[in-house]
Amino acid sequence: MSERIFNFSAGPAVLPVPVLEEAQRDMLSLPGVGMSVMEMSHRSKTFDEIIGKANEGLRDLLGIPDNYHVLFLQGGASLQFSMVPMNFLPADGTADYIITGSWGKKALKEAKRVGSINVAATMADGGFTRVPGQDELNLSPQARYVHITTNETIEGVEWKQEPDVNDVPLVADASSDILSHAISIEKYGLIYAGAQKNMGPSGVTLVIVRDDLLKRIPEGLHTMLDYRTHVENKSLYNTPNTWGIYIISLVCKWVKDKGGLAVMQRENEEKARLLYDAIDASGFYRGHADADSRSIMNVTYRLPSEELEKKFTSEATAQGLDGLKGHRSVGGIRASIYNAFPLEGVTALVSFMKEFERKNG
Numbered sequence: 001m002s003e004r005i006f007n008f009s010a011g012p013a014v015l016p017v018p019v020l021e022e023a024q025r026d027m028l029s030l031p032g033v034g035m036s037v038m039e040m041s042h043r044s045k046t047f048d049e050i051i052g053k054a055n056e057g058l059r060d061l062l063g064i065p066d067n068y069h070v071l072f073l074q075g076g077a078s079l080q081f082s083m084v085p086m087n088f089l090p091a092d093g094t095a096d097y098i099i100t101g102s103w104g105k106k107a108l109k110e111a112k113r114v115g116s117i118n119v120a121a122t123m124a125d126g127g128f129t130r131v132p133g134q135d136e137l138n139l140s141p142q143a144r145y146v147h148i149t150t151n152e153t154i155e156g157v158e159w160k161q162e163p164d165v166n167d168v169p170l171v172a173d174a175s176s177d178i179l180s181h182a183i184s185i186e187k188y189g190l191i192y193a194g195a196q197k198n199m200g201p202s203g204v205t206l207v208i209v210r211d212d213l214l215k216r217i218p219e220g221l222h223t224m225l226d227y228r229t230h231v232e233n234k235s236l237y238n239t240p241n242t243w244g245i246y247i248i249s250l251v252c253k254w255v256k257d258k259g260g261l262a263v264m265q266r267e268n269e270e271k272a273r274l275l276y277d278a279i280d281a282s283g284f285y286r287g288h289a290d291a292d293s294r295s296i297m298n299v300t301y302r303l304p305s306e307e308l309e310k311k312f313t314s315e316a317t318a319q320g321l322d323g324l325k326g327h328r329s330v331g332g333i334r335a336s337i338y339n340a341f342p343l344e345g346v347t348a349l350v351s352f353m354k355e356f357e358r359k360n361g
């Protein structure tokens, strides 16, 4: 098969075609360099320019102020579940965690190994269908940081506005909605995100960290687990994922050429609206998340039975609509519609849903 299908995978996920084409064109030899990005030293002048472009591209798109560092690490967002508390939760301190889904639970599990945690809110009882309101938060005044997951990829639940945490640093796992809309970086102490949804391939993790927080890091951490190592060495302490960083630089250029995050947000909202409207208009499909917490990246819904869900995903796959099976932990359907996912794919899914309901409803 040489034709591309509509790829609704939650991650690794669809990348912009112009990015893939450029990477393919320059695979054997980056113009004027005579080798591919994968084959060159991470200490070469060419790679220095590439990592510089990725850094500047992200700074420009997200409006990252000068007092924040941009790091390209490895170990996935999952390693950040540990690095955040190891660096910022001292033995005698407490951190607040707000749990709105499965990834927040995983972050919490690792943080508990490090120190004392206050669960400021958990939406588990309702089955993770929404984010809490400000009045539902039980924040501790002495917290070293407050951790949220801006978009829960599995449940399809997204914060529309950051919680108010006063002067406590807000730490966010933004793996599945980074670059999908504009955010105020100043509201955060640290943001981390695996690249493999909206930024590039797997194997590279973005960390954006405010400079003054580095002073709070305890001595004695393992070198690779200490954010200061990566700040001081500009993400080149050891060999980074050079290819991943290269693709991020191309994705940033693609987003910028399209008009930046305001345009991305408009397009993402439009795509999500089409799908949620189709769900709401039917008595057959049932959306998982409450309307005001619905993700614009991962649209989650159920059919009347698991049997029908199985039939739905297998028939959809046969029609070139791939990756719609919900995460194994919650079941149902999940349509991941990241930045690079085309509008035509969403309209194709909506038509398929209508036809499927007509035949099986």
Ligand SMILES: Cc1ncc(COP(=O)(O)O)c(C=O)c1O
Pocket: 010, 011, 075, 076, 077, 078, 079, 103, 149, 151, 152, 153, 154, 173, 174, 175, 176, 194, 195
């Ligand atoms: C919100 C969120 N956090 C963390 C992770 C884990 O990321 P990684 O596989 O990069 O460790 C994922 C992966 O899908 C995710 O969606």
